[in-house]
Amino acid sequence: MPSFGDPGARLLVVGLAPGRRGANRTGRVFTGDGSGVLLFAALARHGLSTGRYGGDADDGLRLCGCMITNAVRCLPPGNRPAAAEIAACRGHLAARIRALPELAAILTLGRVAHDSTLRALGAAPAALPFAHGAEGRLGTVTVFASYHCSRYNVNTRRLTPEMFDALFLRIRDALAG
Template identity: 55%
Template sequence: MVASAEPSHDCPLCPRLHDFIAGWREREPHWFNGPVPAFLPKGSVRGDEDSVRLLIVGLAPGLRGANRTGRPFTGDYAGDLLYSTLIAHGFARGRFEARPDDSLELIDTAIVNAVRCVPPENKPTGAEISTCRGFLVPTIARFPNLRAILTLGGIAHQSTVRALGLRVAAYPFKHAGSYDVGRLQLFSSYHCSRYNTNTGVLTEEMFIKVFADIAEFLGK
């Protein structure tokens, strides 16, 4: 288990992902092309970490989304839905323009992926998920006032449950799920991917309802 919450830009722990990113560095040298760091409230001083009450855990960076831009959910459709919903419920402010230098700022919220590096075909292996959990555990621990975690999709949910030292069978993934896990409340939602919304697995109304529940829980 690694001690740091953030991997190095050239993290070698998952050879397949490391090699995949190396290939894209040659093809697109101006892209971020590395493990995508957690997106925190403006700045990275300790005070901002103290303000975080909600942690959102996604699956992994998209190739032309976060892998290109270096910020979770930035550059693809999933970010359009996620950030508009965050703004509507008081978890973010500013304007999301799908680039890391836009005016978007998170409020009391942090966003991270269960797997920090973009996987081929958006499919990380079990070993890669397990390895990257070594960064998820200290990420959760870095926020002393954290009260709620939202997992987006089954893989993110299962990895988060394991990162909390809990049994997956006792906390199964379900959309609009909510579990009391001690000092935290664990919420879950289908991932806000274009595939899920196009197929009707997730509607905008379903997604908004999850955030309404979280806002009510946090008293926002």
């Protein structure tokens, strides 16, 4: 699954893997399933997209200063990646990070994306333990952690739009500074 967004991105959002009913079906990360609803709405509210999210890859949505990718590039068996698959895809994530010369911040969605991103940056997960709202600087990049914006996390209110917006405000401040 290719990344989606602005090649001059200052913010990279890292998810887990393509969803079976979402990105694997539509061809665009976080598109076509419940995970994209909260994410794309937040990106719009914070000026990181233009157009309107319509749930398919042809909806005209564009990201501005932002790119979205996944820690795992292919649909995992049982919709849950194994450790070996996560490790095998880490080189792709590291390459994506290196290919963004203006990158200043990374938002990781969920523990797997968070830990894989830290490893792709050459750090151990203990350097910035996962917790919603965790923030830390690794080299020239500030990493922000969030619960994944899955329908389950949203429906159970583990992650609310208000929690997500509060994190995006901190990201916006980091990008401005």
